[in-house]
Amino acid sequence: MSLVINHNLMAQNAARNLQTSYSNLGTSVERLSSGLRINSASDDAAGLAIRELMRADIASLNQGVRNAQDAVSMIQTADGALQIIDEKLIRMKELATQASTGTYNSDQRLIIDSEYQAMASEITRIASATDFNGIHLLNGNLSGDFTGAGLVSSGEMKVHFGAGNDSAEDYYYVRIGDSTASALGVGIGAGPDAAGASISTQELAQASLNALNDAIISKDKIRANLGSLQNRLENTITNLQVQAENLQASESRISDVDVATEMTEFVRQQILSQSATAMLSQANSLPRMATQLLG
Template sequence: MIINHNLMANNALRNMNINSNNAANAMQKLSSGLRINSAADDAAGLAISEKMRGQINGLNQASSNAQDGISLVQTAEGALNETTSILQRMRTLSVQSSNDTATDDDRKAMQTEVGQLKSEIDRIANTTQFNTKTLLNGNLAAGTVAQGTKLASVNTTIGATATGGDAVGFDSYSFSSDMTLSTNLGDITIAKGNYTESDLATAITNAAKAAGGKTTLAVTFASNILTVTDGAGVGTALSINSGAVTVSANDTALNDYVNGGISAGTVDNTNAAANADQGKNALEVKSGSDTLTVSTGNVAAQTVNVADGVYSGAQLAKAINTGIANNAQLKGNATATFNAATNKLTMASTDDSSITVKDDGASTLSQTAGYTTSADLTATDTTTALLTNLEDGDKNVFGLKAGSVITINGNINGSAVTPKTLTVTDTSTVADLAQSVASALNLATSSVSIDAKEGTINIVGQDGTANAISDVKLTADDGTADKNPLTLFNNKFSSMNETQQAQDTHVDSSLVFQIGANEGQTMKVDINKMDVEALSLSSVDISTQQGAETATSVIDNATAAVSSERAKLGAFQNRLEHTINNLGTSSENLTSAESRIRDVDMAAEMSEYSKNNILSQAAQAMLAQANTQPQQVLQLLR
């Protein structure tokens, strides 16, 4: 037995300390609720847990960010809702002003309200803010890089009409119903539709061949002259009959006749229906080739003078009557009448005697009951239409006169071009306007075209950012010192429909919402400029009946633009709401995973604590017993 070292006591003490430490650790876990209270508890688990906590906190903040984003979007959309209400009121006023029960003073009062409404649209655009950020002034617009250029005008009929008229020279022809030609091969039919001179010649050729004509047959049609040949140059393959007149191959005396391009002795289309589009078709008179002579039973052939220009059917009849009235021999002996319902122009003598109508060098048709031609063969020569005769699809004249000044503005690669002006003369044509637009935009003349059927100006440029054309605007004034604007023209040309490839080039100012826990997990939200200029409302003027009518379509376009922007903002809001739902789910699942790593299992840890506590008490008892062992040595020393 030894007394210097009480090994049993040391062993009991060691175990007691272990048990006490284990019990203390268990008590710490039970009191904190955490399995990992320090890195020593689980070094790897602590690292994983802290990374998860970072993700969870990031997801929770991203959800909050998305909520803030929704609030911003709702602010912008709410402001645009009021802009829509303003536009609806403006449209109501324009429709009210269009009604001729309103006086000029009434319209001026309505325009005063429109002016205030436009100012309010600007105020909303420039003052709507969220956390000091202005939302609708273009500061938050998306960046764009133009890759091409193509612009189209809106609601503009270029192939308009003038005053007066005679024989016509056309670039294109149209039939409102199938046309029948009486030929030596029998009746042949040309399908209704639109034709160029070349297309019409081809259609006649194919129809004649199908009816039994020679395979070498060829019909050509150029400069309003029809020529028929076969491969050998002998004109026996086809003849086209009209009444008592027969026109055979190689007969070049076939200039177009009045009202719609019916060629005397060329086309028998008495079975064709009237053309419902007569008011939109232009008839062109060319000096030198179109001279009308009229004779009756009482009057020898007289020349009826009609000025060069582009005319409708009604204006053609009016011009012919003016020419007859100015002729001393014909005055009171002949009359031209245009029937809009049937689209036919009739010429008759007042004494019902035979009347002869002749185009210089052409065949002659005589009719005792008067000369009548159908207007089914019609056309529009858009390049030679006079600017002073332009009108919209509702026949409202644009108001361009000699001395009017058209100003052309636009951007190339985001920079404004030097404005180009065109001073209108009595002879200025659509082709002159196209050339001026091309010049202003540094384009070839061929890059600017007129589509009479659609009533549009099309501008096509080169690909690439450096050549990007945008914000093209045409405005006109009366050319006086006051520069009084031509409201109808300006309304029609106040905005151009840009294609996707022809947007402005500018820096991206979109908002970036952090909607994820990590770098790059963002969402862009852009809000376009929504002021009067951006909505092309600057030229809206309802102080006149004509201006009010055209303003309605301009306001409709603006309303559509605002509605489109609101729809985009609504889509952003919906996306953010889905984002919030997803962030919540991710945060919940990560929290669950982190809890399993970091949180203590209270039941298991309580069992562990109870075990260690009991062991600690047992160790204390054994330590007491071990401490009594040295007392036994005293018995040996007695």
């Protein structure tokens, strides 16, 4: 290389190397301070796209877990109310059995029937009053076909827990039958011709026993269906949590920085920057050698 004074090529080369190592040092500082290997699209364009899709799925899965947990709470609310209705039906059958025997007169049966009707009214009240977040559960509102086109959905409840909109993978429906006294066929509200409408006579009391059995079976079917749905939801929650955990691990491998490896790179770039700075200082002093020849 010639000894010239118009251009300091060695200094330019040292400056370029310093700029490169200093830029790499800044990248290492950014990664170590953020904990992320990918801080912008320029770091890894394909990795960034995959990471953001994974983050969206992870957020959806975590929300799906909360949706399923809310559905479990709703089912537990409905089942708790049905347990109380169960107690009322058992008491009604006890009263019907009492009124079926011939040792009571008509006045006494009317007294027994008044409690019977009170139990039926209480069943209807419980079924009408039981709600979860303003959604009535036992009055038959959740027994029809699902319609979600309007601002307020109707029919069976759609529990959405997946990251997509596939009926086989991302949601299913919770259907709860009507548990009012009239729907169960007991009490005066069921109509005068219903077998379980009244126990005011011995004949009506005897006929109501079968109607009460049917009512208890209908109620038990609702509870059994809710129990199976709760078990299914709890299994779904576990599966979603495992999915989210595994997806989070995959996202971490793409996005997070390996601190040990990056710290090694940081020290390397730091040494290179220091070395380039020292050489740049030396290169800037080299043109002075030419002035010695001129003297």
